[in-house]
Amino acid sequence: MTEVEEPLPRGVDPRAADEPSRWGRRLRVVLTVAVLAVVGYVGGVATTSLWPITTETDNFRAAVRVTPSPFEASTVHAPTVFGDIDLHFAGLLPAPGIEARVQVKEEITDLFTRGRVDVADLTPRDGELRAAMESGLRELAVKFVGGVLLTNVLVVGLWLLGRTPQPRRRSLKVIGTATALAVAVPSLSAVTTYRSTNFAAYEATSLLGTVRSNSGMLTDIQGQAQRATPYVQNLLALSDALQREFVPAETAAEPGARFLLVSDIHGMNYYPLVQRIVEDEAITAVIDSGDMLNFGRVQEGELAGMFSAIEELGVPYVFVRGNHDALNAQDESLLRRLEQIPNVILLEPTAGEYAEANVDGVRITGFNDWRYFAEVNEDFGAQQAAAAERFATATEGWPLPDILVSHQPYALRPLDTGGLKVNGHMHSPLLDGNRIQVGTFTGGGLVNHFQVPEATGEDEETAGELVGQPYAFDILSFGTDCSVQTLTRYTYRNLVSGRPQYDNVTVINGNRVAPPAEEGRTCGADLGVSTQPIVPSQAEEG
Template sequence: MNKKILSARAAVRRTWQRPWARRLSVWAAVVTVSLTGVVVGTMLFAQSEIAVGPFRADMSISPSVEGGTEVQIPPLGSLHLDSHDGPIHLKVDLGSLDQERTEALIDDPTAISAAGQSAVDDVTKGVLQLGLRALGAAIVCALILSALIFRNIRRVAASGVLALVVTGGGLGLAAGTIRPDSISEPRYEGLLVNAPAVVGDARRIADNYGRYADQLQQLVSNVSRIYTTVSTLPVFEPAGNTTRLLHVSDLHLNPTSWGVIRTVVKQWDIDAVVDTGDIVDWGSNAETSYVSDIGQLGVPYVYVRGNHDSLAIQAAVARQKNAIVLDDTTVTINGLTLAGIGDPEFTPDKSEDPPPDNADELVSSPLLTSGERLATTIRGGKTKVDVALVHDPAMAPPLSGVVPLVLAGHTHKREVSVLAAPSPAPSSSVAPPSAPAPSPSAGVTEPPQKTRMLVQGSTGGAGLRGLEKEEPTPLMMSVLYFDETQTLKAYDDIQLGGTGEQNVTMQRNLVGKDEPEPTTDPSAISGVTPETRPNGSLPPGR
C-alpha cells in the first residue's frame, strides 16, 4: 500500500516538473492575482461624488452577477432599477444634501424643475467618470499586487493587460445592455408610507415611459420636494383625472390586513377598494364581525364572494355603509364601471375531490357557467364595463373579448396573463353554390378586444395557513391606475413580509410592456391544474 502511495506521489511530482505544467501553474497564478486586483481595486477605489439637483450623490461600482442600479434615498428607502446586465452593479447614494442648493430650491420653486432638467447630464457625466476611475483602479491594483508577488516584468505586464480586458469588457457589457426606460419601472424598498412620494405619479410615467430624460427629471424633482419640505413628507399629487383602485383578495381573517389597507388607501389616495373574495375562512356567523373594518376605510369597498364566503358573510359586507356587493351586477365609480359575480361554490371545509374525468364536465362546471352568466349580463347592459371581478380565475374564460380587464384571486399567487381570444361562432347556414359572393366589406367585424387578467396574491398572507410553511406567506395587494378613458395605464404591486416580518417592497409595472402571451388552454389559466376543486376549479384549501 505504501509503495502505491509513494509511486502516485512520484508521478504527480514528475508531472508538475514538466515545462507545460509549470507554465500552466504560472498563468493560473497570474489570472488569480489579476482578478483579485480587479475586485480589490473596484471595491475600494471605484467611487466618485457628483452633484444631482440638491444632492451630493456618492456613486460606486461593485462586481455583480445580475448588474442593475440601486438608488439609496435615506431615510425614505431605496429604488432598484433593472438598468443593465452584469457583471457590474451601480450604486447611487443620495444621502448628502448640499445646504446652498437646498436653500436655493426653497427660495425659488422653479429651481426644482431646473435641477431635474440638468439631472440627465449630471448622471451621465458622473457614470463616465466612475467608469474611467474603475478601469484605472483595477489596472493599478492588479499591477501592484502582481509586482509584489511575482517580481517579474512579463507577469506583471500580463496581469495589467488581463485587468484591462476584464474591467473594460465588464464596462462594455453594461453599456451595451443599458435599458434607459428601466427608470419607469422601479422596485421600491423601504417604508410603505413613503413609496408614492419617492416613485411618483404612475399615470405620467405610464404615458411617457420611453422618455428617459423626463423620468429622471421627475424622480429628482420628487425627491427634491421631499427633502425641501419642512413639516411633513409630501405625497406626489396625481393628475386630477386619474382613478386609482386598490385590488385586495383572500384576506382570510387576518386582522393585520386592515391596518395595511388603511395605510395604502391614505398614502395612495385610493378612490375605491376592490375585493375579489375569501374575506373569511369558514363563512360562519361568528366571522361576520371581521368585516366591520370595511366601514372605517372611507372609500367605496367593492366586493365579490369567494368560495370561503357564505351568503351570511356577503350580507354582512353589504351592511357596511361604504360596501358595494356585486353578484351579477354592475357599479360605476369615478366613471369606471365594474361588474362582478360571486363564486358559485361554497367550500370552506378544504376537502379535495378528484378532478373531472372528461372535458365535458370541465366545460359545464359551475365556475364557467357563472362566468358566462356575467358575460351575458355585461353584453346586455347599456353601460360599457371596464373591469370584471371574479374570485376564481377559472371563471374568467367566458369574459375574454367582453371586457378589457378581469381581476381575480383564489390562488394566493400573483399572476398576469392575457386571456385567449374567444372562438368565432360557427355559421348557422351555408350559402348555396349559386348565391353571389359577399363583398369584401360585407359582414366584416372588428376583432374582439384583448382581455388582460390580473390575479392577486393573498392580502391576508393566506391567514393561519400562511404560517404553516417555513417562511410566512407575504401580504400582497396592488394599486391600479386608470386614465380619463378608463384605460389601465399602470399598477403598483405591493408586498409585505408575512406575519412576523417587516420588509416591504413595491414594484411598478407599465401596461403594454413585456405583454404576456395569451393563454390558449382554459385549464391552464392561473394554475388551474389537475389538483382541483369540485367541477374543475382550484382546491378549496386556498
Template structure:
C-alpha cells in the first residue's frame, strides 16, 4: 500500500511538472529530495594518517624488544673460574662495557650499532678454582678454556636475545593493537632490527679496541692511585696470556690458604687473625675465610685501608666481612672514609673501633682510633705526622681512663704506626698496618707493636710492580685469662705471578724458646715436634721460588725465635 502511494506521488509530481511547463532547478532539487528522503548519515572521525600509524608501530616494536631484553635477555655464563652475566643493551654508540664491581667499569669501542654488550664479572667460584689447582695440567689450557667459554656465552646470548626481542615485541603489539596480524608484524620488525644490528656490529668490529679502554667509576681514578693503569693493555698480545695467569694465581692463592698447616694450641688460648691493607682485593676475603676455618679463629682484627678511595660505590665490597666465620673488628685507615665506617657500623657481626671506646669480644678488651688522615689517591699527600701523634695521644688517654675504671685494655688498634706508638706503656700489645711491610718491635715502655703487611697484596698497586707484593696475615695466640700474647704464626702467600706460601711460628720477647706458647712460664716443655718452620707449600707449576723474599718484607722482630714446628696434621 505504501509502495503504491509513493509511486502515485512520484507520478503526480511528474504530471504537475509537465503541466507547469518547467520550474527552476533549485525547486526541482527540493521536490526530488522530498520525494526521495535519505536516512541520516553517520559522521565518522577521520582515521590517523599512514605515517602516524607507522610511527606508532615502530615505537611499539622498539619498546617491546627492549622490555624483552631487559626481562629475559641475560645469560649467566661461567668464564674459567669466574661467574659472569652477559646482556645486550640498547645504545646509540654500541661498544662493550665490562663491569668489575666494586672497581667500576671499562668501555671498549669494539663495534658500532644500536646494541651494546654488557659483561658483569660477579665472583670467583671457589669450586672451579679448586679444581684447577687440583689438576695443574689444566693451567696450560686455561686461556683456550676462557676463549671457548666466551664464544659459547656469545652464542647463547644471541639465541636468547632473538627469543627475547621477538617475544617482547609480539606481546606488546598484541596488547596495544589486539590484532594478531599487527602483533606478528611487530615481532618481525624486531627480528629485522636485531639482525641489522648484528650485521652492523660484525662489519664494524674492531679487535684493537682493547688498546684504548675508557675507565669509569673508581677505575677512572686508577692512574692517580696506582700510576698509569693503562700499562695493563698496551701490549695485548702479552696481556691476553697474562690474563689467564692472573686468574690462575688467584686460584692458587685461595688453594694455598686452604691447605696451610694448622697449630693445635692449649685450649686456654684465644686466636686472633690480624689482617690489614686489603685495598679492594676480593681474593683477600677468600683467604681470610679459609684461615678462619683452618685456624678456628675467634676474632678478626683489620687495621684499615680496606678500601682505596673510600667512596660509597666501593661499599658493597665490604659485604663479605659479616660472613667470614668470626667477628670482624675494624679500624679506619687513611684510604677509608667516614662513609666506609658508617657502612661497616650498620653491618652484623662487624665492630668498628674509634675514639678509644673499648670493645669486649672473644674474652679480650680492645680499643682503637681511626686514622685522622684521608688520602684516597696519590694527589693527596700529607707529610706532617702531627695529627697522627695527637690522635695517638687521645687513644692513650682513653686507655688510661679504662685502666682507672678497672677495665684495662688488652690490645690497642690503629692504622698508622706513628699513631699506635703513642700508646706505649698503656697496653701490652698494639696492632697497626699502613706500611705494607710486616714488622714487630718492643717500644720503649714495653708495649709490643705488631705491624702487618698487606693482606690484599697491595691491591691495585700489585698490577704495576715488577716484584709482586706478598699477601700477609698473622694468627696471634693469646692467653684467654691474661690476654697476653703467647705466640704468633706469620702466614705469607706469594703475590701475583708467584705461587709460594709459607707459615712460620714466633715467640714474643717475654716467652723464652722451649716453653709452650700458651704457657705463662718462661721455660717449660719443649716445643712440639714436626717439620721446622717456615713450612712451604710448593708451587704446582714451579713459577715461584721457595724462600725468595725481600728483606724489607721480612723485617725481623725484636724477639727470640724458635724454629717452630708446625704440625701438618
C-alpha cells in the first residue's frame, strides 16, 4: 500500500518548511570545506617535508621545507651541526614556519687547496642569498600547492568511491574551495609576515652564536673564522650574511649609544671580561642592576679587587643596590665605597635621594632595593610597592627616563617610563614587554652556584655550575634619534671551570622592545655624560 504524503497546512509556504534543511546542508558544506582545508594544509606540509626542495648559492646548498611545528610559526629555522640560526618575524597572522637544512657544498674544498682562505671568499655575493631564497620559496610554494590539491582529491575520491550517482560538480566545487582556502590563508600570512619591516629577532646558538654582523663578542668574524675548520668557517660566513640580509637598515645603523647590562655579579671579579666586552663592542656605559656582593660586606669587593677593576673600565658604571649589597636597611657602606670611584654613577646615592644620569643623550634613572642580605619579610609585595611609591613621589613632574633601573622586577611594575625598565635579581634573562630582566653575569657566583663533583656525585666533565643557571648579559643599543635600536642577549656557561661554551645570542629589533623616542631628540657621543639630582615639581597653587 502506497503511503500518501500529507499536504502542508493551508497558508504554509513550502520553501519556509524546507528552510531548516537548507541551512543544515549549507552548514555541512561549510564544515566539509573547512575540514578539507585543514587536511589539505597538513598534506601540503607533509609533501614538502617528505620531498623538500633544494636551493643553493655558490658555496651552500639547503633542503627547504615547511615545518609542521606550531612552535616554529613565523620563524625561518636553519639547523646545523655547529648551532642553529633562527630568524623570527612578527606579522598580523602567524605564518607557517620554514626550515632550511644548510650544507656546505663539496666543491668548496677546492678553495682550501689554494691555502689560506679569506672570509670574503666564502661570503655570498650581494643579492645571491636573496635570489636563492626567492627561487627556493617559489618552488616550495608550487610543491605545497600540489600537495594540498593532491590530498584533497584523494580524500574526496575515497569518499565518492562506490557512491551512485556521484555528485561530481559539487565535489569539484568543494575541492576547489578547500584548496583555495588551504593555500590562500598560509600564503597571505607568509607574504605579510616574512618582510624586513616585521623582523623581530635574530637568534644563533652554540658556536654560531659567537658571531654577529657588526662584530663578535670576544673576537670578530675574521679572527674567529681563521681559527675554525673549513666547515665552521663557511657556516660563520653564512650566519653573518643572513643577518645582513634580513636585519633592517635602521637596526644596523651606527648607534648613538651602547649600554652593557649586567646584574647579580655576587662577589666574582669578572671585570676583565667586562672590560673586554666594553672594548670589543664599543660600549658607552655599563649598567649594573645590583647584587654586586654576596653577604653585604664591602670587604668582599676589596679582597676580590672589584672596585679597582671597575675604575679601570674607562666608561661610566651606573649602579643601583641589590638585596645582597647591604647588611641592614640603613647600611650604605657599599654606596659610600662606590662613591669614591670616579666613573661610578649612583642612581640613588643615599636613601630617598635620586639622580638622573644623561649618557650621550640617553636619560637613566632608578632606585635601590630596600631589602638587605638575609632579610626575612613576610609582606614582600607591600615593601616593593612602597619603594615604587617613594620613587614616584620623589620624581613627580620629572621627564620620564629612557631607562628605569631597579634590582627587583616587582617594584618596577607600577611605574611609568618613556622607554625601558631594567632589573636583575631573578638570575634568569627575560623580556616582558618593555621590561628587560638581566640574567646573572657570573652564574650567581661561586658561593651560590659552584658544584664540587665529589659532593654532588656528578661526572667531572659536567660539574661546575648549576644546571639552569647560565651566565648572561645584554647589550642595549640606542639610535641617534634616541630610540631603542637593538637588544642583543648573550648566554654562556662553564667559565669558572675553564671550559667556556656560548649557548645563545639573540638580536632583538628595538621597535619590538620600546616605542620610538619623541621627535626632535638626538643622542650621540658629542653630548657626553652628566648627572643631576632629581627634584620633584611642586603643584601650582590655585
